[in-house]
Amino acid sequence: MKSMGDVSIKLEHLVKQHGDTLAVDDLSLEIRRGEFFSILGPSGSGKTTTLRLIAGLDQPDGGSLSIEGQLMQDLPPNQRPVNMVFQNYALFPHLTVWKNVSFGLEMKGLSRREIIPKVEQVLDMVQLGEKQNRVPAQLSGGEQQRVALARALVNRPAVLLLDEPLGALDQQLRQEMQGELKLIQERVGITFVFVTHHQEEALIMSDRVAVMNGGRVIQVGTPQELYETPGSTFVARFVGHSNCLDGEVASMDGTTCTFRSDGVSPIQVPCPGHSLEVGRGTFIIRPERLCLTRNAQPNGFENHLPVRIQKARYIGDEMQYQFDLAPNVRWMARLPISSRHHERFHPGEQVFVSWKAHEGLILTS
Amino acid sequence: MFFFVPLLVMLGVSLASRGTYGGVEWTWTLTNYLRLADPLYWNIYLRSVLLAGVTTGVCLVLGFPLAYVMARASPRIQNLLLFLAMIPFWTNFLVRTYAWMFILRTKGVMNTGLMSLGLIDQPIEILYTDSAVLLGLVYGYLPFMVLPLYVAIERIAPSLEEAAQDLYAGGWAVFWRVIFPLSKPGIVAGCVLVFIPSLGAFITPHLLGGGRSMMLGTLIQHEFLVIRDWPFGSALSFLLMVLLLSLTVSFFKRQGLADRT
Numbered sequence: 372m373k374s375m376g377d378v379s380i381k382l383e384h385l386v387k388q389h390g391d392t393l394a395v396d397d398l399s400l401e402i403r404r405g406e407f408f409s410i411l412g413p414s415g416s417g418k419t420t421t422l423r424l425i426a427g428l429d430q431p432d433g434g435s436l437s438i439e440g441q442l443m444q445d446l447p448p449n450q451r452p453v454n455m456v457f458q459n460y461a462l463f464p465h466l467t468v469w470k471n472v473s474f475g476l477e478m479k480g481l482s483r484r485e486i487i488p489k490v491e492q493v494l495d496m497v498q499l500g501e502k503q504n505r506v507p508a509q510l511s512g513g514e515q516q517r518v519a520l521a522r523a524l525v526n527r528p529a530v531l532l533l534d535e536p537l538g539a540l541d542q543q544l545r546q547e548m549q550g551e552l553k554l555i556q557e558r559v560g561i562t563f564v565f566v567t568h569h570q571e572e573a574l575i576m577s578d579r580v581a582v583m584n585g586g587r588v589i590q591v592g593t594p595q596e597l598y599e600t601p602g603s604t605f606v607a608r609f610v611g612h613s614n615c616l617d618g619e620v621a622s623m624d625g626t627t628c629t630f631r632s633d634g635v636s637p638i639q640v641p642c643p644g645h646s647l648e649v650g651r652g653t654f655i656i657r658p659e660r661l662c663l664t665r666n667a668q669p670n671g672f673e674n675h676l677p678v679r680i681q682k683a684r685y686i687g688d689e690m691q692y693q694f695d696l697a698p699n700v701r702w703m704a705r706l707p708i709s710s711r712h713h714e715r716f717h718p719g720e721q722v723f724v725s726w727k728a729h730e731g732l733i734l735t736s
Numbered sequence: 737m738f739f740f741v742p743l744l745v746m747l748g749v750s751l752a753s754r755g756t757y758g759g760v761e762w763t764w765t766l767t768n769y770l771r772l773a774d775p776l777y778w779n780i781y782l783r784s785v786l787l788a789g790v791t792t793g794v795c796l797v798l799g800f801p802l803a804y805v806m807a808r809a810s811p812r813i814q815n816l817l818l819f820l821a822m823i824p825f826w827t828n829f830l831v832r833t834y835a836w837m838f839i840l841r842t843k844g845v846m847n848t849g850l851m852s853l854g855l856i857d858q859p860i861e862i863l864y865t866d867s868a869v870l871l872g873l874v875y876g877y878l879p880f881m882v883l884p885l886y887v888a889i890e891r892i893a894p895s896l897e898e899a900a901q902d903l904y905a906g907g908w909a910v911f912w913r914v915i916f917p918l919s920k921p922g923i924v925a926g927c928v929l930v931f932i933p934s935l936g937a938f939i940t941p942h943l944l945g946g947g948r949s950m951m952l953g954t955l956i957q958h959e960f961l962v963i964r965d966w967p968f969g970s971a972l973s974f975l976l977m978v979l980l981l982s983l984t985v986s987f988f989k990r991q992g993l994a995d996r997t
Contacts, residue, residue, distance in 0.1 A: 426902060427901075428898050428901070428902070447901070448898070448901040448902050449901050449902070449903075449904045449905055449906055450904075454902055454903065455898075455899070455902045457895050457898070457899055458895075459893075459895065461893065461895040461896050461898065461899035462899075463896060463899070463900075463913075463914060464896075464918070465917045465918055474900070474903050474905075474913070475903035475904055478900075478903055478904035478905045478909060479904050522903070523902075523903075526903070526904075
């Protein structure tokens with residue numbers, strides 16, 4: 372065990388085929404003990420399949436999987452040290468909250484004396500002590516979610532798997548539960564593997580995130596790494612919003628390079644040095660890193676381009692402006708509204724978009 | 737109307753008495769109902785209930801795995817299996833029962849087949865026994881067990897089984913703790929649908945039982961058509977009906993109670 376270090380789950384070259392398609396395609400991952408790890412991806416990216424492989428509900432067609440240093444091959448789900456919170460909770464409709472929560476402990480063969488305090492404690496933790504005699508149909512969505520969580524946590528698994536557990540909740544409840552889930556995870560110290568297609572949720576809650584697409588892991592990193600230094604345009608677009616521009620790196624000059632694209636004035640971009648070569652690539656910048664101004668004079672920013680506002684959206688705390696940098700290259704700028712007297716721009720207006728060279732990023736394909 | 741008018745006529749007849757040559761004489765009497773308690777018939781009642789009960793049990797044990805496989809198959813296979821389950825209904829029940837006689841008789845398909853394979857030396861004398869009746873009843877009423885079970889099991893989300901597995905339940909525990917309690921409505925409906933017609937079955941015990949092993953259904957037919965004692969036949973029919981009605985009501989009452997708790 373000691374040689375495993377702090378790795379809780381190790382997936383090596385996992386392959387899972389569903390019919391003709393590879394749901395999981397040569398997937399390798401290491402999930403650390405005690406971390407809140409999210410698997411983020413669009414639907415059909417293989418994230419739920421990955422979770423089911425860990426739980427043992429699906430069998431891999433290749434590769435290996437170990438949990439806490441123990442190989443899981445051929446181990447049925449009821450013998451794995453993991454528990455799962457299912458997407459639609461999968462609560463037993465014929466059993467009370469109490470019976471749902473005690474199910475796992477009973478199956479493990481614990482005595483009633485041992486079961487009672489454990490169930491009481493976990494029901495307290497999710498604040499459902501008073502509703503222990505209800506059946507799931509008598510509970511709200513949020514309460515059912517808590518029962519599902521309690522039913523899994525009461526077994527003190529090495530790893531808790533969560534399959535889009537907040538997907539069925541409305542926005543407000545969802546945000547509440549995000550905070551609560553994170554708090555519970557910190558309190559119990561169990562490794563959480565959290566599957567979601569909701570990028571904001573993944574960023575808020577996770578210690579690390581794996582972005583998946585087409586059955587492959589595209590990038591693994593902390594939320595900040597993914598947001599600030601996406602490794603591909605897919606990640607840049609999927610994690611937060613990105614403005615993209617295809618073109619080529621034209622010349623290198625010390626710390627900055629020039630990026631050229633048809634119909635757009637040359638753009639100054641940072642040069643990370645060795646990793647960037649002259650050639651085709653995609654320029655990426657986040658909408659909130661852009662400034663808009665009516666002033667034609669560059670305001671100390673390296674990039675300053677004239678554009679015409681196409682759409683203006685009022686969100687309350689920010690304005691979202693859309694404009695075309697070049698034909699078919701629509702960008703968005705997000706400007707916080709910090710005052711009632713904030714300067715507004717209007718559709719059709721001619722303005723300038725500007726940004727500092729180091730806020731941008733070049734991705735070569 | 738179509739249900740109650742014949743019922744009232746039957747009630748009337750059951751309170752009348754039998755004429756010398758088999759007609760109905762409208763002198764009111766309760767003798768027919770008193771005759772029901774005659775020990776002569778106890779045997780037949782018991783046999784009927786027993787046979788119907790065993791039929792129901794066998795149907796349940798056979799039907800559950802069938803229904804489960806059907807409910808968990810892919811939609812295309814499901815349709816195919818449902819279609820197969822329906823095929824017997826296309827042929828008249830009487831014809832199918834004769835087919836069973838053809839299979840089971842001493843020199844029938846089964847015996848010649850088994851003997852030519854060398855599995856048995858002597859033909860199995862099964863036709864005109866209780867086993868044959870049981871076989872016929874199970875064959876006839878199995879679909880009535882499978883279909884409600886299929887409907888009930890199909891409504892159980894597969895994720896519930898997965899959740900139980902995830903919570904350390906082995907195969908049997910998943911069945912007893914999750915699938916079985918959740919398919920109870922289907923089990924009750926299936927048992928009622930099999931038990932009731934088995935209890936009153938007529939064609940199967942008559943043909944496969946050879947009239948030797950009488951059941952309630954055959955007895956009623958016997959009273960009406962052979963002995964021509966319409967009043968007593970009516971009384972028997974009423975007994976059967978009351979029996980079935982009270983059974984059904986108690987079944988569903990229990991079901992209702994189970995649902996509420």
